[in-house]
Amino acid sequence: MNIGEVSTRAGLPAKTIRYYEDIGLIKPLRDTNGYRAFRQQELHKLTFLARSRALGFSIEDCRNLLQLYEDQGRSSADVKAIARDHLGQIEQKISDLKDMQKTLTHLIDACAGDDRPDCPILNSLGVAQGS
Amino acid sequence: MNIGEVSTRAGLPAKTIRYYEDIGLIKPLRDTNGYRAFRQQELHKLTFLARSRALGFSIEDCRNLLQLYEDQGRSSADVKAIARDHLGQIEQKISDLKDMQKTLTHLIDACAGDDRPDCPILNSLGVAQGS
DNA sequence: ACTTGACCTTCCCCTAGCTGGAAGCTCTAT
C-alpha cells in the first residue's frame, strides 16, 4: 500500500502519516522507488492512532498506548492508568471552559449589543472594575 | 514603571509582556538606558489582556477587543459579536470534550485494571472493533 | 571604589501537532 491508500483507509492526512513516521510511531518499509510500503501492521497502528487522537490522547500517550497495544503480556491496569489520567485532564478542561462560559454568558446578557458605545463586556475587562 | 513592576501588577510574566510588545499589542516607551518605561496606559492594557486571555479569547480577539476598548465611539454590538462568537467556540469545545469524557468513562468502567492483559480500552482502539 | 545580586536587554531555540508549499522524481494513461 502506498501512502495515499493508507491515508484514505486510516482517515489520516498523508502529511500526518509522514509526521508519525518522523517521530517514530510507525516504521513503514520502502519500495525500490523510495515510496513508503505500508503493511497491514502499519494500517492497524494508524487506525489505532486516529482513534486515540480523536479521544484527545496526546502523542506521547498514544506512543505508550501503542506499546501496550503491541505487548501481549501487558496488564490492563497500565492502560487504565493512562486513560484515567487523561480523563482527569479532560474533566479539568471542561471545568475551566464552563467557568469561562458562565462569565461570558453573564457579560453577553448584560450587553445591549446595539450601536451605543456603553458595553459591560469591555467595562468588565477594563481597568475600572474587578474581575 | 519597569517591566518587573508591571509584570507583578498585571499578573503577566515579563516574557509575555515582551511578546505582546513584539506582536504590537502594546508600545511602551524606552528610558535612556534602554529599559522599557511603562505608563498607566500600558498597565491598563496589560490588565485588560490578562483578563481577556483568562476568558480564553485568542490573541487576535484580544487585539480587536483592545481596539474597541480604546475607541470611545464603538458600538457595543461589535464587542458582543466577538464575545458571542467566542462563546460559541467554547461551547463547541465543551461539547467535544464531553463526548470524549463519555466514551472514556465507558471504556474505563469496562476495564478491569488488574494485571491481566485483556483490556477493553485497547480492544476498542484497536483494529478489530468499530469505534 | 568595588563587588554582589537583582533586574534589564536582545537573541535564538523549543514546545504540540501538525499544515502548506516548493522543487523534483515516478507512475499511469493517452
Add this chain to the structure above:
DNA sequence: ATAGAGCTTCCAGCTAGGGGAAGGTCAAGT
C-alpha cells in the same frame, strides 16, 4: 511523448509563549 496524479524531501509557519545564554545596568553594602 506528455500530462497529471502521486510520491519524495526539506523548509517555514501556525499559537502563545517558555528557557536560557550573553551581556548591560542599577542599588546596596563593604
